[in-house]
Amino acid sequence: xxEKIAEQTNMEDLGTCTTxxxxxxxxxxPAVKMWGxxxxxxxxxxxxxxxxxxxDLTLSLELLTAFIYEARxxxxxxxxxDLERVQAxxxxxxxxxxxxxxxxxxxxDSHKSGA
Ligand SMILES: [Zn+2]
Numbered sequence: 603x604x605e606k607i608a609e610q611t612n613m614e615d616l617g618t619c620t621t622x623x624x625x626x627x628x629x630x631x632p633a634v635k636m637w638g639x640x641x642x643x644x645x646x647x648x649x650x651x652x653x654x655x656x657x658d659l660t661l662s663l664e665l666l667t668a669f670i671y672e673a674r675x676x677x678x679x680x681x682x683x684d685l686e687r688v689q690a691x692x693x694x695x696x697x698x699x700x701x702x703x704x705x706x707x708x709x710x711d712s713h714k715s716g717a
Pocket of ligand 1 (some may be wrong): 619620621629630631642643644646673
C-alpha cells in the first residue's frame with residue numbers, strides 16, 4: 603500500500619498538510635495529494651485511505667447482519683450459513699484493518715507533543 607500511494611504522489615506543490623490546521627498542533631509535513639477538500643501528507647493520506655476501508659467494512663457488516671436476520675426469518679438456512687461465513691471473513695478483515703489504522707494514526711500523529 604505504501605508503494606501505491608508513493609506512485610500517486612506528484613511533485614505539484616500543495617503546501618502543508620491541512621490535518622489539524624485549526625488546532626494548536628497542525629501537521630507540519632508537506633501535502634502530497636488532495637483528499638476531498640483537504641491537502642494531506644503521505645502519512646495522513648494513508649491513514650485516510652485505510653479509514654475509508656474500515657468504514658466500508660463496518661457498513662458491509664451492518665448490512666450483512668440485517669441480511670442474515672432476514673434469511674433466518676425466512677428459514678433460508680443454507681443462505682444464512684453462507685452469509686455467516688462471509689461475515690466471519692469481513693470481521694477478520696475489519697479487525698486487521700483497524701489494527702493497522704491504529705498503528706498509522708500513532709505514526710501520523712507523531713509530530714504532536716507527548717505522542
Ligand atoms: Zn499530515
